[in-house]
Amino acid sequence: MELREELPSDREPVRDVHLRAFGDHGLVVADLVDTLRDTVTPADGLSLVAEYDGKIAGHVMFTRSLLDAPRQLVEVQVLSPLAVLPGHQGRGIGSALVRRGLEILAERPVPLVFLEGDPGYYSRFGFAPGGGQGFRKPSLRIPDAAFQVIGLPGYEPWMTGTLVYAEPFWRHDAVGLRDPGA
Numbered sequence: 294m295e296l297r298e299e300l301p302s303d304r305e306p307v308r309d310v311h312l313r314a315f316g317d318h319g320l321v322v323a324d325l326v327d328t329l330r331d332t333v334t335p336a337d338g339l340s341l342v343a344e345y346d347g348k349i350a351g352h353v354m355f356t357r358s359l360l361d362a363p364r365q366l367v368e369v370q371v372l373s374p375l376a377v378l379p380g381h382q383g384r385g386i387g388s389a390l391v392r393r394g395l396e397i398l399a400e401r402p403v404p405l406v407f408l409e410g411d412p413g414y415y416s417r418f419g420f421a422p423g424g425g426q427g428f429r430k431p432s433l434r435i436p437d438a439a440f441q442v443i444g445l446p447g448y449e450p451w452m453t454g455t456l457v458y459a460e461p462f463w464r465h466d467a468v469g470l471r472d473p474g475a
């Protein structure tokens with residue numbers, strides 16, 4: 294398996310990974326990725342793919358959002374989305390993508406990485422629920438346990454407050470869980 298930054302020619306296979314991994318939600322996620330990609334630059338954000346037998350088997354994206362801290366707005370990163378092709382799950386590909394991404398971001402002035410996800414999976418990388426650490430989730434529809442954060446070397450204790458998702462997450466209605474019966 295090879296981990297590397299996404300190339301322009303990876304666009305369709307990356308879409309395919311999300312369409313297949315996220316099932317009914319796949320189209321929203323694939324479209325979100327296409328929008329978020331425009332915000333990724335060599336110095337800001339990160340889009341990593343995992344190649345397995347010469348094919349794209351996994352993808353993770355980190356993009357900039359804001360933390361509304363008491364002192365000032367702080368640029369943070371959001372890990373979203375992460376997916377591995379169904380036939381390739383359980384082989385460490387997702388873990389390798391997350392770990393490599395965090396290593397790269399730790400070399401930059403990134404203080405915090407937030408995500409929405411299952412703590413049973415993400416706690417292994419050091420993510421912990423943000424609510425108990427002075428952070429507020431960007432939507433009441435995100436379960437408390439799912440709103441997670443990890444601090445990187447750029448973190449300073451005054452950096453608390455509300456996570457404000459970048460606009461693409463709202464445009465694609467990709468925040469939290471909708472309740473059609475509400």
Ligand SMILES: CC(C)(COP(=O)(O)OP(=O)(O)OC[C@H]1O[C@@H](n2cnc3c(N)ncnc32)[C@H](O)[C@@H]1OP(=O)(O)O)[C@@H](O)C(=O)NCCC(=O)NCCS
Binds near residue numbers: 377410
């Ligand atoms: C979640 C996902 C990215 C994990 O990738 P992966 O390559 O299968 O994961 P790894 O091989 O690195 O890790 C496998 C471990 O994760 C666990 N795991 C996988 N998905 C999990 C989930 N949703 N919740 C909790 N644990 C999960 C497996 O049980 C396994 O545990 P073990 O190491 O104790 O045996 C992949 O299953 C996937 O694409 N799922 C569909 C899309 C998705 O839900 N993405 C995450 C949204 S934030």
